[in-house]
Amino acid sequence: AQSVAQPEDQVNVAEGNPLTVKCTYSVSGNPYLFWYVQYPNRGLQFLLKYITGDNLVKGSYGFEAEFNKSQTSFHLKKPSALVSDSALYFCAVTGAGSYQLTFGKGTKLSVIP
Amino acid sequence: EAGVAQSPRYKIIEKRQSVAFWCNPISGHATLYWYQQILGQGPKLLIQFQNNGVVDDSQLPKDRFSAERLKGVDSTLKIQPAKLEDSAVYLCASSKDLDTQYFGPGTRLTVL
Numbered sequence: 001a002q003s004v005a006q007p008e009d010q011v012n013v014a015e016g017n018p019l020t021v022k023c024t025y026s027v028s029g030n031p032y033l034f035w036y037v038q039y040p041n042r043g044l045q046f047l048l049k050y051i052t053g054d055n056l057v058k059g060s061y062g063f064e065a066e067f068n069k070s071q072t073s074f075h076l077k078k079p080s081a082l083v084s085d086s087a088l089y090f091c092a093v094t095g096a097g098s099y100q101l102t103f104g105k106g107t108k109l110s111v112i113p
Numbered sequence: 114e115a116g117v118a119q120s121p122r123y124k125i126i127e128k129r130q131s132v133a134f135w136c137n138p139i140s141g142h143a144t145l146y147w148y149q150q151i152l153g154q155g156p157k158l159l160i161q162f163q164n165n166g167v168v169d170d171s172q173l174p175k176d177r178f179s180a181e182r183l184k185g186v187d188s189t190l191k192i193q194p195a196k197l198e199d200s201a202v203y204l205c206a207s208s209k210d211l212d213t214q215y216f217g218p219g220t221r222l223t224v225l
Contacts, residue, residue: 043204043216090155100169101214103155
């Protein structure tokens, strides 16, 4: 069975500082990895994905994520946080050839002005 | 390109009543998903359609939940009868292939 762990329920960071939201995964075979963001009373918005290739993936709004196969991690990063980045972030995984996305429980990011 | 549409956005019902949610996916997306998101948790897949056929409904509580996608485009998810524990946000998503899923705004269901 595939699974995702987001070890931090909440991450606080000062505006302008770099941010990291952590994600580790377990899946059979090669993983497809995704990050989504959810604003209050909104659906999930796609940020970025790793399918294959370069381990550093760039996505929307200046976010990037680094795939680390040996550590089975896919941490989300941004060099300089904005107050508007405050939201709930979900990591998700599926195995190659599978449709079924398994989500983590989410990490609430608060960017403090 | 229009996104995934869902209605209603909010619904409040009494337990044992029935409720239905509607989803219209992004044009051209063959695969449609329904997820349940309970407060404080990540979304959980309920059912997945490929065109008008069911691919995976292993986590759908079939004694009370049903879903259809008759013409391979829009879809309806129904709960009958509703229980208190069904209170959640119901998310619809669609994808073109085995790749990125795009989500609608969700329907927030409260069962009293």
